Amino acid sequence: MNTAVVLYTSDLRLHDHPPLRAALASCDRVVPLFVRDRAVERAGFAVPNRLAFLADCLADLDAGLRTRGGRLVLRSGEVVEEVCALVREAGAGEVHLAAGVSGYAQARERRLREALRAQGCALYTHEAVITAVAPGAVLPSGRGSDHFAVFTPYLRRWSELPPRRAAAAPRTVRVPEDIGSEEPPRRSAVTGTSPGLARGGECEARRLLTRWLSSGLARYEDTHDDLAADATSRLSPHLHFGTLSPVEAAQRARAAGGPGAEAFVRQLCWRDFHHQVLAARPEAATRDYRARDDRWRTGRDAEEEVQAWKDGRTGYPVVDAAMRQLRHEGWMHNRGRLLAAGFLAKTLYADWRTGARHFLDLLVDGDVANNQLNWQWVAGTGTDTRPNRVLNPVRQGLRHDPDGRYVHRWVPELAALPAPRVHEPWKLPAEERARYDYPEPLVDLTEAQARFREGRRGAS
Known part of the structure; x- marks a missing residue:
């Protein structure tokens, strides 16, 4: 045989x-x-x-x-x-x-x-x-282009491609009996994991997908940026380990239909977009996709600020909440990732590779394509068409956590502070601030933004 x-x-x-x-x-x-x-x-x-x-x-x-x-x-x-x-x-x-x-x-x-x-x-x-669509399956019209560098035209071409139909699992798999195997690893034998780490495996992935399609997909377009609502699919670890087929996820979401399905499939396309960039430019895992010649801050002060960021002690509650969620769950809300990464790369003006490495140390869904290239997008060295935009963590907190529930959950020392004050605790009177074991802001946002823009102008 x-x-x-x-x-x-x-x-x-x-x-x-x-x-x-x-x-x-x-x-x-x-x-x-x-x-x-x-x-x-x-x-x-x-x-x-x-x-x-x-x-x-x-x-x-x-x-x-x-x-x-x-x-x-x-x-x-x-x-x-x-x-x-x-x-x-x-x-x-x-x-x-x-x-x-x-x-x-x-x-x-x-x-x-x-x-x-x-x-x-x-x-x-x-x-x-x-991936749902293979890297290189769709290419720009221009001669010599081996990948899309801008997402919107990629999304358009990706959406036009006839999708492969997801295949069923086989009924029988015959394996030679005389082939030896090592003992499988056990989750319980792994030390140092995040306390709230999710469970893996195909059965769990399929259960989550079915539940998501029935109870979360319809409202996804309206709630996917709501930090406290936790209304994303949480399927990214399963897509990373391949316990869930992105082809099947897209197929079943499209069958469900509606604006939520369109928004969710768009995220699957965003994932494919970064895979096709990395396939064409594998060096982008460690080198700037679009070099800005940044003079990233170094030295003792910069190192202490980076450590405060890792510890969730920056003094900016929504950033700290995101970093603490990462440490506890090995996962972070997508909007939280954007805010935490932007704060490190542009507010602290620290090398994006430092942040990307920390994320990879903790993220259960951390992979080279999505982690590294999303970090580059946020840092302005990747495919972002607005590389110098700077997100204000206070405004972002007020917008995406208006009731303060996300901050209350992950920064419990501020749980007694109502919104909107919870997003700006440094504005409290000094005697009231003293009651909270929470640090003053690492940097002034206006000064940090000016420092970043000056640094990037000087680099270019």
């Missing part, structure tokens, strides 16, 4: 999984494989929150395979070496893989293809598994 290997990476599901479907159609037996990548650990991406969520995902994937007569094979080491070893062990003639977009993923696929070719084994990469 002929055998194929399916290498799982960021696609930890059974529903709508083109590599698995192709392998099952081509071969009698399939070995579903996940490699705990030592290179990922060395690069600092294997942080506690994502390791715990990953443990849930792998356990759920293995359980799903076992109900279909199969199982998940786990190995640890260098991906190329482990895949090649398993190909020899199983006598596999082909390997199937979801195409990645990061520089590391692209290099891994090249090395894997070369190594498998030397063994007489074919590698098949499948597009639009991690």
